[in-house]
Amino acid sequence: MLVGEWNFPEDLLYDKHHQWLKREGTTMAIGLTDYGQYTRGDILYLNLPESGTQVKLGEAVGSLETGKWVGRFYAPQTGKICAVNAEVLKDSRLINQDPYGRGWLFKIERNSSEEQLLMTVEQLKVWLELELKREAACNV
Amino acid sequence: MSNTHADSAQGELTQDMEDQGLESPEVIQTSLAAAMTLGLKGGQFYRNAKLTCLNLLLTYQEGCQGRCGYCGLEQKRSEVTKGTTFIRVAWPTYSFDLILERAKQHQNSLKRICLSMITHMRATEDSLKLVTRLHREVNLPISILCAPTLIHKLEDLQKFKEAGADQLGVSIDAATPELFQKYRGKGVRGPHQWDHYWNILRKGVAVFGPGHISVHLIVGLGESEQEMVTAFQQVHDLGAVVHLFSFYPEPGSALAEKAAPSLGQYRRMQLARYLIMNDITSAKIMSFNRSEQLSDFGMEVQAFVASGQPFRTSGCPGHDGETACNRPYGNERPGTTLANYPFVPNLQDVEQIRGELYSGLMEGVKSL
Numbered sequence: 001m002l003v004g005e006w007n008f009p010e011d012l013l014y015d016k017h018h019q020w021l022k023r024e025g026t027t028m029a030i031g032l033t034d035y036g037q038y039t040r041g042d043i044l045y046l047n048l049p050e051s052g053t054q055v056k057l058g059e060a061v062g063s064l065e066t067g068k069w070v071g072r073f074y075a076p077q078t079g080k081i082c083a084v085n086a087e088v089l090k091d092s093r094l095i096n097q098d099p100y101g102r103g104w105l106f107k108i109e110r111n112s113s114e115e116q117l118l119m120t121v122e123q124l125k126v127w128l129e130l131e132l133k134r135e136a137a138c139n140v
Numbered sequence: 141m142s143n144t145h146a147d148s149a150q151g152e153l154t155q156d157m158e159d160q161g162l163e164s165p166e167v168i169q170t171s172l173a174a175a176m177t178l179g180l181k182g183g184q185f186y187r188n189a190k191l192t193c194l195n196l197l198l199t200y201q202e203g204c205q206g207r208c209g210y211c212g213l214e215q216k217r218s219e220v221t222k223g224t225t226f227i228r229v230a231w232p233t234y235s236f237d238l239i240l241e242r243a244k245q246h247q248n249s250l251k252r253i254c255l256s257m258i259t260h261m262r263a264t265e266d267s268l269k270l271v272t273r274l275h276r277e278v279n280l281p282i283s284i285l286c287a288p289t290l291i292h293k294l295e296d297l298q299k300f301k302e303a304g305a306d307q308l309g310v311s312i313d314a315a316t317p318e319l320f321q322k323y324r325g326k327g328v329r330g331p332h333q334w335d336h337y338w339n340i341l342r343k344g345v346a347v348f349g350p351g352h353i354s355v356h357l358i359v360g361l362g363e364s365e366q367e368m369v370t371a372f373q374q375v376h377d378l379g380a381v382v383h384l385f386s387f388y389p390e391p392g393s394a395l396a397e398k399a400a401p402s403l404g405q406y407r408r409m410q411l412a413r414y415l416i417m418n419d420i421t422s423a424k425i426m427s428f429n430r431s432e433q434l435s436d437f438g439m440e441v442q443a444f445v446a447s448g449q450p451f452r453t454s455g456c457p458g459h460d461g462e463t464a465c466n467r468p469y470g471n472e473r474p475g476t477t478l479a480n481y482p483f484v485p486n487l488q489d490v491e492q493i494r495g496e497l498y499s500g501l502m503e504g505v506k507s508l
Contacts, residue, residue, distance in 0.1 A: 037182075038182035039182055039183070039184055040182070040183060040184060041172075041176065041181065041182050041183020041184065042172075042181070042182075042183065042230070065473060065474065065475065066183055066184075066474075067172045067173075067183065067229040067230065067469070067474075068172065068173060068176065068183055068184070068185045068186060068189075068229075068468060068469050068474055069183065069184050069185060069186045069474050069475075070186055070473075070474050070475030
């Protein structure tokens with residue numbers, strides 16, 4: 001589905017940090033959305049949690065840096081990091097080039113029912129359109 | 141699941157330039173910040189900084205004929221990193237017509253355009269063409285950052301002014317003749333000469349008038365603080381203004397392994413520059429310790445520090461007299477302590493600056 005100029009696959013879930021999430025059994029894969037990668041810019045440096053790290057819902061677990069900005073990745077649920085994408089650590093441009101494919105970031109294995117409220121693509125559309133309007137109003 | 145935003149590199153010709161031999165004046169490089177501001181590249185600015193000067197750079201297949209040891213455009217930079225960054229980040233290439241069109245669309249949020257020459261035999265002629273078009277079609281003041289090695293006559297500078305530039309920049313970069321020679325001249329078998337740069341500076345003042353000439357100086361190339369302050373005073377006495385940069389090691393350049401200057405050194409140089417350029421004090425009033433560090437400004441500086449103004453990026457002004465060329469994160473990675481603030485530092489920033497101002501002094505430590 002397109003929201004504004006950005007692509008959001010229907011089979012994924014989304015959070016308000018512009019991350020996408022894909023449930024795969026007891027694990028969840030996490031990446032940055034098309035909108036997230038575009039608005040952050042070309043990613044130059046990346047820090048991801050190590051495999052085996054216990055993370056808590058909402059906790060900052062990694063960081064990224066573009067030419068002019070720095071920001072963080074957040075854990076969308078409590079659990080253990082069970083996989084980290086070594087490819088993006090070698091070439092962070094993959095996040096910009098293929099955010100829903102080779103640009104995935106890390107996977108969490110759930111060991112708690114604690115999970116943030118995630119959005120379907122329809123819910124994301126409503127939320128993001130409001131955000132874009134708010135942003136446009138601020139830029140006037 | 142591999143779709144991505146189609147416009148993430150809208151109109152960018154960086155690869156085509158190499159493949160198809162595109163060069164200035166048909167194409168032009170812009171700073172990453174400018175490309176973002178013109179909507180040609182995605183991205184956002186740390187702390188919501190806003191770029192107010194459109195920085196453009198001439199580009200040729202042969203590159204710059206200078207061999208400056210600290211520069212990202214240097215010819216002999218390793219093949220892996222050659223042309224990848226200049227002043228810390230990538231400079232994407234676009235058609236000049238596209239930049240012109242976008243500049244017109246964004247002229248209300250911008251305050252100035254700066255066109256940088258490089259040392260290439262066609263650069264003077266092409267700069268004149270581009271300044272003329274920018275002046276005719278965009279309602280913004282224009283700076284030309286000239287390549288002095290290509291310029292020999294007063295008339296050459298006169299032509300820039302007639303084409304529509306109101307500010308001339310001369311990148312002397314090194315504060316002493318020895319450092320200039322070492323990193324830009326004979327030391328790197330480069331074409332640039334210290335005396336010639338200062339001659340062009342004097343000619344520039346004669347043509348553009350006092351206050352309309354800027355000199356770029358880079359802190360951290362190996363000069364002492366006293367040498368840098370002496371250079372500030374010399375530039376000021378000639379009627380020009382210093383715009384200050386903090387050395388940043390460009391990967392692959394000859395100085396890639398050299399450390400950036402300490403924040404203490406840079407803060408003292410920012411404050412000294414501000415006080416001298418604004419005629420608040422002069423170099424002869426300031427005191428230096430045996431390590432030639434600036435240990436005493438010779439006056440009460442607390443109010444100036446509290447204003448945060450000395451620590452903002454120094455650059456050419458807009459019509460409002462405020463700095464237009466604010467180069468967000470051109471000297472440091474975003475998120476780290478800022479060498480140059482692209483906005484007025486807030487109270488927390490000022491508090492941090494106070495702690496940095498006298499740090500690293502070998503003797504004569506002061507506190508605010």
